[in-house]
Amino acid sequence: MNELTIVVLLAIALSGILLWLLIPGRRSSGANASSLPSKVDDALPTAKHYAYFPQIRQALSVADSNYLRETAPPHVTKQALRERRAVARGFLKGLHEDFSNLAKLGRTIAALSPDVSREQETERLILSLKFQVLYSLVWLRLSAGNLPIEQLEHLTGLVGRLATRMDAAMAHVSALSAGQLPGSLGT
C-alpha cells in the first residue's frame, strides 16, 4: 500500500468515527452526565432483567428439554430447542443491558467527581472492552448451541447480587449528595 492509500483509509475511518459521534440524538453509549435529573435515585441505573430469571429458568429447564425429546416428534423438539436458544439470547442481551447500566453508574460518578483516578478509569475502560469481547463469544456459543443454558444461572446470580449491592451504593450516593444536585443540572 502506498502513502496515499494509507492516508485515505485512515481519513475515511476517522471520518466514520467522527460522524458517528456527531450525529445528534444518537443513543449515547455513555452515562448522560449533562442531563442527570435532580434525584440521583432516578438517574442511576438499576439491573432489572436478572429478576426474570426464575421464569426463564423454568422455561429453559433440562427437565423440559428431556420431556420434549421423549414425547415430541424430532422436528418439533428441534424447533422448540431453537426457540429456547433465541429466548436465552434475548435474556443474555438483557443481562448485557444490566451490565452496561452498572458500568454507566461508574462513568456518571467519575464525570461528576472533582477528582478521578487515572488507574481506576483505565481499569474500567479495559474491563468494559473485555466484557464486550467475552459477551460476543458467549453469544456466539449460545447461538451455536454448545453452551449449556444452566450456566446462565451462575451469571444471573452474579448480576443479581451486583444489582443489590449497587442499590445500596446508590442509596449511599444519594445520602452523600443530598441537597447538592440542583434540579436544573445540565438542562
Add this chain to the structure above:
Amino acid sequence: MNRLESFLFWSTLSFEIALCGFVFTRKVQRILPLFAIYTYVVLCGAIGVWLTYEYFGFYSLTSYYAYWGSLLLNAGVRSLAIAELCRYGLRAYRGIWALVWRVLAALSILLLAHAVTDAWGQPNRVAIYGTTLDRDISFASIVILAALLIFRNYYGIALEPLQRAIAVGIFLICLVDVIGNTILRSIFTGYLLAYFLSNQKTLWDALSPQFERVRDMWSTVHLFSFMISIGIWCFALRKPVPAPSENPVLLPTEVYRELSPAINMRLATFNDRLVELLKP
C-alpha cells in the same frame, strides 16, 4: 489570476466576510474567543494575500510565500480553536478534565512532532514543506477532534449545537486538506519535482502548465470545502447563541473514592464469570 482563481477568491472572501459578520453580531468572542480570532485571522489573511497579489503580482515570489505563510498561519490558529473546543464545557468537570487534557496534550505533542520530522525530511522547498506541514497538522486536528468526541461520548457529555457545528466544519476542512495535500505532495515530490529544483531550470517552462493545472484543481477543491464549512458555521450562527449551560454541581470526592473501586471489582468478577462460562 485567471477567471477561476478570481471567482474562487472573491466568493471565499464573501463567505469569510459573512462569517465574521455573524461572529461579531452574535458575540461569539464571549464564548469562544479563539474561534472568533480564527475567523478574523482567516479574513485578514485572505485580504493580505490579495493585497500582495495586487502589489507584487500573482506570479511573484512574495505572493508565493504570502500564500503558503497564510495557509500555515490559518492551520496554526485553527489548532488553537480546536484546543478551545476541547476545553469548552469539559473544564467544569474537573476530575475528567484533569485526565482528558493530559491525554489530548500528549497526543498533540506526538502528532506535531511527527509533522515537524515529516516536513524536515522533505526536499528544501516551501511548497513541499507547506503541503507536508498542512497535511500533518490537519491530520492531527482530525485525531484530536475524534479523541475529544470519544471522551465526551464515553462520559456522556454532549457538545452543544454551535460547538458541534464548529467541529463538523473544521473536520471537513481538515479531511479535504489531508487527502488533497497528500496527493499534492506526491505530485510535487514526483513528476513535478524538477519544477522546484534550481538546477533543472530548463524544464521549468515545460512543467509550468502542469503545475498551474494542479494548483488550480487543488485550489478549487480546497476553497469549495472551505466555503461549505463556512456555510455550516453561518447556518449555526443564524440564531442568537444560547447562553452557556451552567456548571454542574459535583459530588463529594468520597463518593468516587468509595464507589469506583467497588464497581471495578464487580465488573472484573463479572468478566471472570464470563471466562468461566467459555471454558470447555
